[in-house]
Amino acid sequence: MDDIVQEEVPKQGGIGPGGAGTVDDDSQAKRKSVGYGTGTKRRLAEPSSGCPQENLKNFVAKGFGLAATCWALLFLPLPHLAHTFLCGVGLYCFLGMLMDGPATLASSAIGFCIAPHFNEPYRSTSIASFWNKRWNLTAGSILRFLIFDPINQGRLVASPAAAPAPKSNARRALAVCATFLVSGVMHELVFWYMAGHFSGYWLAYFTVQGPLVLAEAAILGLLRARGIELPAALRVLITLGTVLLVSDRLFVPDVHRLGITDAVVKALWQALAGLPSALLRAVGVVEGGWSLLDVAAPRVVAKP
Numbered sequence: 001m002d003d004i005v006q007e008e009v010p011k012q013g014g015i016g017p018g019g020a021g022t023v024d025d026d027s028q029a030k031r032k033s034v035g036y037g038t039g040t041k042r043r044l045a046e047p048s049s050g051c052p053q054e055n056l057k058n059f060v061a062k063g064f065g066l067a068a069t070c071w072a073l074l075f076l077p078l079p080h081l082a083h084t085f086l087c088g089v090g091l092y093c094f095l096g097m098l099m100d101g102p103a104t105l106a107s108s109a110i111g112f113c114i115a116p117h118f119n120e121p122y123r124s125t126s127i128a129s130f131w132n133k134r135w136n137l138t139a140g141s142i143l144r145f146l147i148f149d150p151i152n153q154g155r156l157v158a159s160p161a162a163a164p165a166p167k168s169n170a171r172r173a174l175a176v177c178a179t180f181l182v183s184g185v186m187h188e189l190v191f192w193y194m195a196g197h198f199s200g201y202w203l204a205y206f207t208v209q210g211p212l213v214l215a216e217a218a219i220l221g222l223l224r225a226r227g228i229e230l231p232a233a234l235r236v237l238i239t240l241g242t243v244l245l246v247s248d249r250l251f252v253p254d255v256h257r258l259g260i261t262d263a264v265v266k267a268l269w270q271a272l273a274g275l276p277s278a279l280l281r282a283v284g285v286v287e288g289g290w291s292l293l294d295v296a297a298p299r300v301v302a303k304p
Contacts, residue, residue, distance in 0.1 A: 052108040058116075059100035063272070066093035070269035073261075084248045087261060092121065094268065095136070125235040126220070127242060128213045143179050151175035177210035195258055205250035212242070 069090040073083065099117035107114045117138055124130035132140060150156050152175040154168075184206030191199045223230065230238075255261050 051113045052104050055100045055104040055107060055114070055116075059097055059104060062093040062096040062100065066090060066097060066268065067272040069093060070265050070272065073265050074269055081244065081248060084252055085244055087252060088244070088247060090265070090268075092118065099138070122240065123236060124239045125232055127209070127216050127239055130239055130243060131209065131213070139183070143183055147179045147182050148175045151178055173210075173214055176213055177207075180206045180210040180213075191254070194260060195254075199254045201250050201254050205246065208246065208250070212246070 069086050072078065073086055073090065078086065096118055103114045103117075115137065117136065119134045119137060121130055121134040124134050152172050154171060181203075184203040187202040187206060188198050188200075191202050252261070
């Protein structure tokens with residue numbers, strides 16, 4: 001039950017950011033992989049991901065996705081959960097753009113493919129795979145090497161010459177929960193930087209992921225022992241639905257209450273809406289200025 005996917009994908013993977021659980025059904029397909037660790041151990045990645053052309057394509061696609069998400073959040077009357085869902089989509093697009101843009105320049109300059117920041121999180125078939133193999137892989141790898149591996153392996157520094165530590169389900173469970181706890185603490189520091197005080201909700205959000213991942217692994221193990229395999233589409237629906245509901249209760253309430261969501265969405269929309277005009281002016285195609293705000297925002301006509 002190794003947490004790192006080999007070139008030949010095994011039936012089971014690890015929990016959480018670096019632990020035990022199940023590998024996505026869709027990951028059984030033949031796909032190129034990008035090395036995240038040492039030796040032959042690798043994490044799955046999108047085909048051809050990390051190369052300049054792929055990074056540029058992802059950057060542009062996420063830019064359009066972010067613009068569409070901001071427009072919907074600003075101008076459409078959305079149900080509560082739909083609003084939360086689009087906030088998650090916007091976060092995915094925004095963080096992806098922040099990584100794909102510089103990665104395009106860096107990979108072009110040095111001639112190497114750079115590991116992607118995300119790996120299609122919307123295809124996650126378990127909460128474990130969502131955090132471990134698909135969402136924010138950079139942070140996940142750091143937490144795995146610094147928190148999960150030392151606890152799970154029972155040593156601070158891995159030694160190639162040392163015999164592998166005996167497997168322990170208790171130590172693995174402790175490693176999972178500790179990894180999510182540290183992630184929660186780091187996110188609380190981010191919230192403090194934005195708001196000037198701690199939330200508590202973000203710490204709770206990430207702390208509860210550990211028990212959720214452990215419970216999920218136990219349930220899937222029981223189903224598998226009875227020969228029951230849930231359809232991949234159903235598992236994706238359950239996974240994303242669970243992440244959405246927990247996020248709605250613990251992750252987004254404080255940022256909504258403090259107006260952080262509205263402020264960020266408005267700032268991003270204004271920046272993205274003015275980008276086409278700035279680019280056209282830069283190449284001398286147009287003079288003056290126009291913005292997508294002029295054509296995309298609904299207008300209210302005043303009655304005489």
